[in-house]
Amino acid sequence: MNASHTSHHLPIPVMRLAQVSYTTPVGIPLLHAVSADFYPGEWVAVVGRNGSGKSTLAKLLQGLLQPTSGTVQLNSAQGRGLILPNPDHQYIGLTVEDDIFFGLEQLELPLAVMEERIEEALQLMGLQTKRQVSPQQLSGGEKQRLAIASVLAMKPAVIIMDDAASMLDAASRQQLQRLMSDLQEHGHTVIQLTHNLDEALSADRVLILHEGELIDLGAPMSLAQHTSLLHQAGIRPPFMLRLHVELVDEAVCPELRSTLHIDEMAEQLCTFITSK
Structure with missing residues (x-):
């Protein structure tokens, strides 16, 4: 099943999956000839039940895994950033500031630019007062905000969120939804992978990951036409x-x-x- 647009008037996709299949090292097939285009400034939600292969897809999009067949193409020099569901797997700095600095250092930016980006990311995620705090001393929600801040500071063209709201409280989840909208307005492509369809209602498009296929359902308002598919995929309707x-x-x-x-x-x- 193909999740690519067919219009001839769309811009060049910032990221493209072309007939991507993935089989685990022990021979379990997870994705089957998946194709999808993601466009600049677009917010796309990929929804699938737990165990459907969302995290595998996220790692393929980020380049952490290589497809068994097919290609993952990134058409931007700005790169991509992945936010994992468990922030304990993402921070590496001794302090909050160090953690954000580490990623920027890989970009070889001038020090003044790095300091400006660190300050901007801290403010955006409400972590200004935690600058010199160890990530280990942060709450679960604060750790997730740090993971997001570290990616945002690098200003990637594509931001991939793999169940990024899973460890956040209700208030922080709402803040994350607003943040994704803001990122979209600033030209970032947001790919949101989630098991919760209610979290996907603000996206431009909803894709369903089911039985190794990626199915484009279009805008969230069209979900009412696909209730049988949602039930087949084990996804609770909004x-x-x-x-x-x-x-x-x-x-x-x-x-x-x-x-x-x-x-x-x-x-x-x-x-x-x-x-x-």
């Missing part, structure tokens, strides 16, 4: 979609239009109630 199905199936409000926005749902319900 809350608003489940609510809509419940209200319609139970004949509570049979004329209710499907929506992913709670304010639109509330308006429809108010209209329905007042008309009775």
Whole structure:
């Protein structure tokens, strides 16, 4: 199954998967001839249940794994950055500042530029007061914000988030959603891999990883047309979609239009109630 766009008016993709397959060293096939294009400034959510191969796909996108067949092409000199689900596997510096500095040092930037980027990343992730703190002394959420800050400071063209919200509390999850939107507005391509479809509703496109294939479902608003596929893939539909199905199936409000926005749902319900 192909997750590439077909329009002739789109820009050159910043990253392309072409017929990528991957089999583990012990012979377990995880991905089968996957193709997908990711465009500059695009936010794409890849959704799959736990064990579907999301982390394998993330490592292929980052270049940490090589495909068994097919190609992973990056069309940007700015590179790519990967944020792992467990931040304990990502930090290496003795202090928060050192951890961000380490990645920048690999880019061989002038010291003044590195210091400016460190300050910007610390402010963006709310870690200014933790500059000289050891990463080991941070909370789980703070460690994840440090991992994100270290990647953001390098200003990669593509930012790959592999279940990056998995160790965050509700407030930090909302902050991460806003951050991905901000990154997109600043021209970054965001590839968000998650098992939670509710976290993918702000993306431009939703791809489903199922049985080794990557299936492009288009914009989140089209999810209502793919509920059977979501169930087959073991993915729980978004809350608003489940609510809509419940209200319609139970004949509570049979004329209710499907929506992913709670304010639109509330308006429809108010209209329905007042008309009775």
